[in-house]
Each structure stands twice: as C-alpha cells, then as structure tokens.
Amino acid sequence: MKEFTCIICPRGCRLSVDDNMNVTGNSCPRGKQYAISELTNPVRTITSSVRVNNRDDLLVSVKTSGAIPKGKIFELMDEINKLSVSAPTHIGDVVKKDILGLGVDLLITKNID
Amino acid sequence: MRTVDLLVIGGGSAGMAAAIQAKKEGINDILIVERDENLGGILNQCIHNGFGLTEFKEELSGPEYLARFVSQVEELKIPYMTSSMVIDMTREKIVTISSKKEGVFKIKAKAIVMATGCYERGAGAIQIPGDRCSGIITAGTAQKYLNIHGYLCGKRVVILGSGDIGLIMARRLTLEGAKVICVSEIMPYSNGLNRNIAQCLNDYNIPLYLSRSVSKVIGKDRLEKVILSAVDEKMQFIPGTEMEIECDTLILSVGLIPYISLLDYIDCPTSSTKGAKVNEHMETMIEGIFSAGNCLHVHDVVDFVTDEGRLAGHGAAEYLKGEFKRGEKIVVTPKDGISYVVPQEINKDNEEDVTFKFRVRKPVKDVNLIIESNGELVAKMFKPVLIPSEMVMVKLSKDKLANVDKEVSLRLEER
Numbered sequence: 001m002k003e004f005t006c007i008i009c010p011r012g013c014r015l016s017v018d019d020n021m022n023v024t025g026n027s028c029p030r031g032k033q034y035a036i037s038e039l040t041n042p043v044r045t046i047t048s049s050v051r052v053n054n055r056d057d058l059l060v061s062v063k064t065s066g067a068i069p070k071g072k073i074f075e076l077m078d079e080i081n082k083l084s085v086s087a088p089t090h091i092g093d094v095v096k097k098d099i100l101g102l103g104v105d106l107l108i109t110k111n112i113d
Numbered sequence: 114m115r116t117v118d119l120l121v122i123g124g125g126s127a128g129m130a131a132a133i134q135a136k137k138e139g140i141n142d143i144l145i146v147e148r149d150e151n152l153g154g155i156l157n158q159c160i161h162n163g164f165g166l167t168e169f170k171e172e173l174s175g176p177e178y179l180a181r182f183v184s185q186v187e188e189l190k191i192p193y194m195t196s197s198m199v200i201d202m203t204r205e206k207i208v209t210i211s212s213k214k215e216g217v218f219k220i221k222a223k224a225i226v227m228a229t230g231c232y233e234r235g236a237g238a239i240q241i242p243g244d245r246c247s248g249i250i251t252a253g254t255a256q257k258y259l260n261i262h263g264y265l266c267g268k269r270v271v272i273l274g275s276g277d278i279g280l281i282m283a284r285r286l287t288l289e290g291a292k293v294i295c296v297s298e299i300m301p302y303s304n305g306l307n308r309n310i311a312q313c314l315n316d317y318n319i320p321l322y323l324s325r326s327v328s329k330v331i332g333k334d335r336l337e338k339v340i341l342s343a344v345d346e347k348m349q350f351i352p353g354t355e356m357e358i359e360c361d362t363l364i365l366s367v368g369l370i371p372y373i374s375l376l377d378y379i380d381c382p383t384s385s386t387k388g389a390k391v392n393e394h395m396e397t398m399i400e401g402i403f404s405a406g407n408c409l410h411v412h413d414v415v416d417f418v419t420d421e422g423r424l425a426g427h428g429a430a431e432y433l434k435g436e437f438k439r440g441e442k443i444v445v446t447p448k449d450g451i452s453y454v455v456p457q458e459i460n461k462d463n464e465e466d467v468t469f470k471f472r473v474r475k476p477v478k479d480v481n482l483i484i485e486s487n488g489e490l491v492a493k494m495f496k497p498v499l500i501p502s503e504m505v506m507v508k509l510s511k512d513k514l515a516n517v518d519k520e521v522s523l524r525l526e527e528r
Binding site for chain 1: 157160161162163166172173174175176177180183259260261262263288289290306307308310311312315316413414503
C-alpha cells in the first residue's frame with residue numbers, strides 16, 4: 001500500500017494504491033491515472049525561464065509541452081539554462097524541439113513585444 | 114476635467130475580468146489604470162503552472178492565463194493605461210492619476226472598481242530578533258528577481274512560512290541551483306495547498322518543519338545563519354529547541370494583506386478580511402465604488418479572483434445602468450469557527466443567488482456548516498474537511514434568501 005497527495009489540481013486528494021494497483025481516495029479519473037503513473041514512471045511538467053537576448057534584465061517564461069521523467073529534471077534545467085531567445089516572443093513558440101530527446105518541446109509561455 | 118463611466122484601478126486578473134464583464138454588459142466608456150508596464154498583475158511573475166483549471170478546464174502557467182484576458186481586453190477595445198498609478202481619490206470619485214505618458218491628471222468616474230491586489234508582510238511586520246543584515250527578502254520579491262530578471266537571491270536558503278508562494282519558490286530556487294535547506298512554519302499545519310507540499314517540497318526532499326519559527330537572524334553584512342526554535346501553543350519560543358542553520362538568504366512567505374491604501378483616503382469601512390466591507394455585488398459601503406480580488410480578501414486560486422472581478426464588473430454595470438436594486442440590508446456575520454465571510458451585507462431585493470466565500474479558523478473534520486437567520490435554520494451542509502488555507506464557497510439560492518430577514522450568520526457545528 002502506497003499513499004501520496006495528488007498534484008493534478010488544487011484539491012490535492014490523498015491517494016492510496018494497493019499492491020494490485022487499485023487506486024482509492026481519488027475524486028476524478030485523472031487522480032487514478034496520476035497514481036498509476038506515480039508508481040510506474042513518475043513524471044512532471046517543468047516550467048522555467050530563458051534569457052531574452054535583445055532586452056536588458058529580462059527573461060521569458062517557458063514550459064515543457066508535456067511531462068518528463070522526474071529523474072531527468074536537473075538535466076533538463078541545465079539544458080534550459082544554455083538557451084536564449086530574441087523578442088518579440090509569442091505563447092506557443094518552440095524554443096527547442098524534442099529537448100534532450102525526451103519527446104517533448106520547450107515552449108514559450110509569455111508574449112513579449 | 115476628464116470623465117469616464119467606469120474606472121478600473123489595477124489591471125491584474127480581477128481588474129481585467131471586471132472591465133471585460135462591464136463591457137460585455139454594455140458599458141463602453143471604461144479605463145483600466147495599471148501601475149506596472151504591462152497588464153496582468155502578479156501572474157506575470159507566476160511562471161509555474163496550475164492556473165485556469167476552473168476557468169478554462171486546462172492547466173496553464175500564469176503568463177498564459179493572463180494573456181487570455183489581455184487578448185479579450187484588446188479585442189473588446191477596452192482602453193487601458195500602463196505605467197500609471199492612482200495617487201489620490203475622493204468619495205465623489207475624482208481620481209488623481211500619475212502616468213508616465215500623460216503626467217499627473219484628474220479624472221471623474223461614475224463608478225470605480227478597486228482591483229489593487231495585495232502586498233506581502235515583510236520582515237518589519239514580524240519583528241525577527243537579531244541582526245539587521247542583507248539577505249532577508251519576501252518570497253514575491255525573490256520570485257520577481259528570478260523569474261522576470263534572472264537573478265538568484267542566494268545559494269543557501271531558508272524559507273519561513275509555508276504559504277503557496279513560499280512552497281513554489283522552494284522548488285523554483287532548487288531548480289535554479291540554490292540549496293533550499295528547509296521550510297519552517299510557525300503554525301502546526303501548513304498554509305499551502307497539499308499538492309504544493311507534494312510537488313514542491315517532497316519531490317526535492319526539502320523538509321517542512323511545523324510549529325517552528327526563526328528566533329534569531331545572525332549576520333554582519335550578509336545573513337550568515339538563522340536560529341529556528343520550536344514554539345508552544347501560545348506561539349512562544351521553547352528554550353532548548355534551537356537549531357542553528359548556516360544560510361545566506363531567508364525568504365519570508367508570512368502572509369499577504371489586501372492593498373487598500375486608496376480606500377483610507379475615502380474612509381471606506383473595512384472588514385475582518387482587511388479589505389473593504391462589501392455587499393453581494395462587491396460594492397463597498399460607498400455607493401458606486403466596487404472591490405474585487407486580492408484587495409478584497411486574499412485568494413488561493415486565480416480562477417476565483419477572475420470570477421470575483423466579473424461579479425464586481427457586473428455590479429458596476431448594473432449601477433451605471435440604474436438597474437441596481439438595493440432594498441433593506443441583511444447583515445452577514447461569521448460565527449463559531451469561521452474567520453470571515455464575503456460579502457458582509459446583502460440587499461434584500463437582490464434577485465440573484467448569492468455566493469458566500471469564507472475561511473475557517475483552524476483545520477476541522479466532519480462538521481456541519483450552518484446558515485441561520487434570526488435563530489432559524491436557512492441551510493445546513495456537511496463538510497468532511499475544511500482548512501484555513503482553502504477558501505470555501507457556498508451558494509445560497511434567491512429562493513432561500515427570500516426567507517432571510519435583517520441578518521444571516523454562518524457557523525460550524527461538530528457532528
């Protein structure tokens with residue numbers, strides 16, 4: 001039996017999973033999905049920011065287009081910190097396709113004129 | 114003097130929602146005043162995700178969430194003025210604005226929505242004993258330095274206070290290479306969402322110490338160490354429980370306070386939320402001046418701020434169109450176990466459902482929420498879990514409100 005908090009929404013349900021992968025404590029189907037993923041291959045979506053070349057003291061926010069394995073987070077951060085973009089930026093612009101070969105893209109999440 | 118039908122003070126989530134709603138209801142002469150360079154307010158620096166689950170049924174980062182409202186403001190051609198700050202206002206709704214582009218000028222509004230957000234309690238407010246060294250900053254300031262400008266505030270960090278911003282910053286600083294040694298919370302429970310404890314602390318093995326606070330800060334120029342001590346039920350430090358921690362930065366996440374200095378100029382009555390006292394239309398006790406968002410009461414989720422902004426925008430539109438029904442006042446009072454309720458007043462002739470928003474004083478389990486009027490039961494609801502860090506919303510239909518006279522109160526009852 002494993003217990004942990006669901007991070008899918010602000011409700012934060014307390015999930016329990018037994019040895020046969022039966023999930024209890026969830027209030028929605030996404031909780032069940034999260035619990036199984038957490039036990040088999042825990043993943044997280046990462047948000048961060050990258051430097052804007054043509055602006056002083058300004059960063060633009062970014063996120064991964066999907067969740068990546070937890071164990072790859074710091075490797076991803078090292079990669080993100082090597083990147084930079086030029087303004088203007090638009091939400092959804094791809095900063096790096098298939099970053100680190102993880103199968104997700106790094107996307108801009110802020111419009112800068 | 115310049116005039117405007119609706120002046121919205123603050124171009125964050127509440128202000129934009131209010132302006133959009135009023136515009137949709139036929140109010141065309143609107144001006145949003147925003148002191149920052151861009152619309153969006155605090156969400157500009159909240160680059161993490163988790164916003165919009167109620168509003169858009171998807172998970173967005175702060176800048177993505179705010180951009181959706183900025184585009185609506187643009188599409189609806191609602192005028193806004195950035196780098197502009199309101200520096201004075203009167204009860205007659207004459208507002209003085211200091212604008213980077215247009216200088217200082219006065220404008221007379223027919224209605225105003227206050228959407229000025231909140232500010233962080235700082236080091237002065239909690240009177241930490243010890244040296245007055247650098248390296249002690251609020252979580253929001255650290256967040257702005259890091260997420261907007263790219264400066265890491267320190268390398269070895271202790272976070273005081275387990276509110277959501279503190280937890281989010283614990284993760285963010287860790288990702289950017291700082292060592293977050295611990296989060297310390299004076300209360301016996303965390304004030305942050307459970308999911309943030311899970312994904313911001315547990316994921317990175319950052320310990321959370323409850324019933325423990327900073328009893329001393331030590332540092333000649335820059336912070337060198339902090340002493341954490343356990344506290345008893347009366348919040349007094351317990352001698353002999355000191356933990357000495359070497360660090361260069363102490364981040365404070367010790368509470369948010371509605372920013373209402375403008376309301377002081379007009380002697381606007383306030384409530385226990387530390388924001389303005391309002392009726393069900395989010396109208397303050399001064400006719401035609403409305404308030405919404407974190408300057409009214411501090412919210413945990415931006416989606417609810419947006420919703421409240423719309424309510425204030427709707428109220429302002431009705432007021433401007435002369436459709437505002439007032440009638441006899443019903444006073445709303447928080448009783449046993451409840452720290453505040455918004456709104457604090459309801460107009461008897463209100464023909465809409467009213468949503469009460471409230472917080473409990475301490476975590477409780479298996480309780481009934483009792484809504485009463487003059488000793489008579491109006492509604493009773495079972496609540497399995499209530500915690501102070503989660504605002505609770507309860508809707509009372511207009512039919513039920515018809516049975517309410519003069520006063521209504523909310524309280525918790527053990528089962």
